[in-house]
Amino acid sequence: MxxxxxxxxxxxxxxxxxxxxxxxxxxxxxxxxxxxxxxxxxxxxxxxxxxxxxxxxxxxxxxxxxFGALAQHLLFTRAGLEQASRAPVAALHAERFAAAGLSSVADLGCGLGAESIALIASGIEARPVELDPFTARLAEHNLGVAARRGGMVPPAVRVGDAERLGRDGADAAFLDPARRTAGHSDTRRLASPDDYSPSLGFAFGLAAEVPTGVKLGPGLEHELLPDNAEAQWVSVDGQLVETGVWFGPLARPGVRRSALVLSGDKRAELRAPGPAPDAESRPLGEFLIEPDGAVIRARLIGALAEELGAGMLSEGIAYLTADTEPHSPFARGFRIVEELPVREKELRKALAERGIGSLEIKKRGADVDPALLRKRLRLSGPHRGVLFLTRAGGRHVALLAERV
Missing domain, CATH: 1.10.10 (Arc Repressor Mutant, subunit A)
Structure with missing residues (x-):
C-alpha cells in the first residue's frame, strides 16, 4: 500500500x-x-x-x-473527493444501519472513507475495502483520524477487488461503486452501469444475502431498480447528489420511492409506495412551481402536485402551476409577472422596455442555450427577473416571473 x-x-x-x-x-x-x-x-x-x-x-x-472542519485533517485526491459522500448524507446512511441494529458493515469500494467515517461515528464497526492501493492508503489515514477522535481503534483497509474479497463476515454491506474511469484526477464519468466497480449485478446480488445499501448516481434509470428495494433520491441545498438503494431491513415498509431534501440543518422527505402518476395539465395560473430535482427523479411530481393543489404546466414538462402561493420544502415558487413574446427579437425589445438588466433563465422543453441567449439579449437596466422558456398547454411560452 x-x-x-x-x-x-x-x-x-x-x-x-x-x-x-x-x-x-x-x-x-x-x-x-x-x-x-x-x-x-x-x-x-x-x-x-x-x-x-x-x-x-x-x-x-x-x-x-x-466534510466540514474535519476536511482540514484528511487527505484527498481530486477524483476521490468528487465521488465522496457529503458528511451529512453519509451520516444518514449510517443511521439506517444503526436503526436496523446492525453492528458491522462492509464498506465495499470505500474510496477516501467518507461512509466508513460516518459508520465509525455511529458506533458501527466499519470493514472497508478499496481496489486502488493509493486511495486505500489515503482512506486508512482518514479513518485513523476519525477513529482516534472517537477513542476507537482504526480499521484496516483491505486492498483488492470487492467482488473477490467480499464482506468478511460483516452483518451488512454498503457499496459506492466507482462511476468514473480509474485514476486520481482527470477521470471521466462511466455511461453504463455495467461498467461500475463493483458491478451493479454484484451489488444487487449481495442484497439477497445481507442487508445492503447502494449509493448510485441521481440519473439512475428506474428500470434498473429491483422491485424489492427502496430507492431514495437526495438533494442537498438544491443540488441533486445521489440515489440510495436500500434492501432488507434497511428499506422502510411501504416505501419504494422517496425524495429527501436537505437544506442547511433541515430535512424533509416525500415518500410513496411507488412512482406517482403525473397530475393533469391545467391552464397557466398565477404561480409557477419548480419541483426539487429529487422529486423529479423519484417521479413524485404528481404527489407534490396533489399536496400543493397544482397541475402540470404542460404534459411531459416538470413544472407545475397553481393559483395559490406554494409553500413547500420540495419546490421553489415563482409569481408569474407576464407572458412575453417567444421570438428572440421581440423578447429582447420587451426586456429592454422593462429595464431588465439581470435575468435568470430557466428552460424545460425549449431548445436554447441560456448562457448564449443571455448574451444575445444585451440586457441593461436596474431591474431583475426570472425568465422561463418552456411549454404551457403544449405551446412554447416565455414567462417573466419573480421568486416568492
Missing part, C-alpha cells in the same frame, strides 16, 4: 501534517499560492513535494463543503 504519486509520501508524515496545517492557515489568511511555493522551496522542500502540498491544501479547502 505504498504506491504514491511523486512527492505525496511527505503528506503521510508528521512533517507533512505540520506543513499542511501551516499552508492551510496562511491560505485562509489570504496568502498567495505562488509566494507559498517559493517559500517552501527556500525551506528545502523538493518541487514534487511542494506541488503535492499545495494540491492537497487546495483539495482540503474544496472538501470543506462536504
Amino acid at each position: 505504498n504506491a504514491a504519486p511523486e512527492g505525496w509520501d511527505l503528506l503521510f508524515t508528521d512533517r507533512g501534517s505540520e506543513l499542511l496545517e501551516r499552508i492551510g492557515t496562511e491560505l485562509a489568511a489570504g496568502a498567495d499560492a505562488a509566494r507559498l511555493n517559493a517559500g517552501l522551496r527556500r525551506d528545502g522542500i523538493e518541487p514534487p513535494e511542494v506541488a503535492a502540498l499545495l494540491t492537497q491544501a487546495e483539495l482540503r479547502r474544496a472538501a470543506a463543503a462536504k
